[in-house]
Amino acid sequence: MKIRTESKDGLATVTVEGEVDSAEREKVGKAIRGLLDGGASRFVFDFERVTFVGSAGISCLIEARKEALSRRGGIALVRPAPVLRKVIHDLGFEAHFPVYASVEEARSALTDPPPSGSSPPRR
Numbered sequence: 081m082k083i084r085t086e087s088k089d090g091l092a093t094v095t096v097e098g099e100v101d102s103a104e105r106e107k108v109g110k111a112i113r114g115l116l117d118g119g120a121s122r123f124v125f126d127f128e129r130v131t132f133v134g135s136a137g138i139s140c141l142i143e144a145r146k147e148a149l150s151r152r153g154g155i156a157l158v159r160p161a162p163v164l165r166k167v168i169h170d171l172g173f174e175a176h177f178p179v180y181a182s183v184e185e186a187r188s189a190l191t192d193p194p195p196s197g198s199s200p201p202r203r
Contacts, residue, residue, distance in 0.1 A: 121153030
């Protein structure tokens with residue numbers, strides 16, 4: 081698994097490639113924790129190249145969401161691979177993980193508050 085992160089003004093982008101399983105959980109968790117410690121409260125997860133996600137990977141997403149919300153932030157997924165999209169759907173987590181077509185679109189959604197009563201786009 082490969083993981084790249086960048087952060088600016090409280091908005092972090094996390095790009096993951098490969099398998100996110102229990103063996104990689106610590107690596108992902110450490111990266112997210114480092115971003116949180118650096119002041120990030122909004123997260124864009126680019127998972128287009130994720131080939132497998134296990135319960136440990138979903139757990140990392142849930143924990144990141146919880147931490148982001150506690151800091152008045154949020155999270156967004158970008159182009160999740162079909163395997164991840166299926167897991168999120170099967171677990172009923174679609175309402176908790178908005179999906180966007182591009183990193184730029186997700187960043188914009190997390191930076192600009194949505195109009196009252198609207199919901200994020202589903203891609």
